[in-house]
Amino acid sequence: MEIIIIIGIVALLWALERGVSSFKNTPNYGERCVARKLKRLSKEYVTLNDVLLPTHYGTTQIDHIVVSPYGIFVIETKDYKGWISGHEDSEEWKQSLIGGKRFFGRSKKQYRLPNPILQNKSHTKALNAILKKIGYFPIIPIVVFSDNAELKITTPNYTVINWCDLRSTIKSYKIPILSQENVQLITSAISSANITTKGSRENHIRYVETIRKEKEEAISNGKCPRCGGHLVERKGKHGKFLGCSHFPKCRFTKNY
Numbered sequence: 001m002e003i004i005i006i007i008g009i010v011a012l013l014w015a016l017e018r019g020v021s022s023f024k025n026t027p028n029y030g031e032r033c034v035a036r037k038l039k040r041l042s043k044e045y046v047t048l049n050d051v052l053l054p055t056h057y058g059t060t061q062i063d064h065i066v067v068s069p070y071g072i073f074v075i076e077t078k079d080y081k082g083w084i085s086g087h088e089d090s091e092e093w094k095q096s097l098i099g100g101k102r103f104f105g106r107s108k109k110q111y112r113l114p115n116p117i118l119q120n121k122s123h124t125k126a127l128n129a130i131l132k133k134i135g136y137f138p139i140i141p142i143v144v145f146s147d148n149a150e151l152k153i154t155t156p157n158y159t160v161i162n163w164c165d166l167r168s169t170i171k172s173y174k175i176p177i178l179s180q181e182n183v184q185l186i187t188s189a190i191s192s193a194n195i196t197t198k199g200s201r202e203n204h205i206r207y208v209e210t211i212r213k214e215k216e217e218a219i220s221n222g223k224c225p226r227c228g229g230h231l232v233e234r235k236g237k238h239g240k241f242l243g244c245s246h247f248p249k250c251r252f253t254k255n256y
């Protein structure tokens, strides 16, 4: 009995420390938080949550799409806390948990996360491919982190914000560019492309895992997973990193 309690406490501390979804934050906690915030937008904004779209290679899952007269917002939600650092081109970002906020009194610890800007770029591409049948529409990508995340990132060209700033960011787009008819047309095009068949989410998760493994394998063989170029060691402000031999055409980078 005691052993079960001890295991339970250790698991709880680990989950709290890591700041990702846990039994305190049941699965998809971040997505549900953001969905609630989006629900409070006025009727002009149509929100579609957890959309699974087909791509040339498989499927892509989009956390939230907001269709409005002011543009189409594609939102990627990240339920992470701590310091988040990264560059818009790098393959991975870092989550740093600092001593003081941590248990067991250990100092700073770092975890890696996939660059959410790149993830959202592939979402935008998939959405564009769906919508091109009815026209070209401006898509505004937004990456939104938990309010417990301190964002230390250099992404001048992309919107990366905390949850608390999401609605004001969306509402800062004030110029109507889409007619009510277009908003309806776009919404129904996305809804009918959304894959809802049984097992499709599970297949998507397996697909993502396969892609991740393929990328890792390419990198360990010294190949760029984006363009097949060679990976070469480079020196930057923050130390050595791997870059693609096809730079600047390909901007793949990976930290050691």
Ligand SMILES: [Zn+2]
Binding pocket: 224, 225, 226, 227, 228, 229, 244, 245, 246, 250, 251, 252
């Ligand atoms: Zn490359």
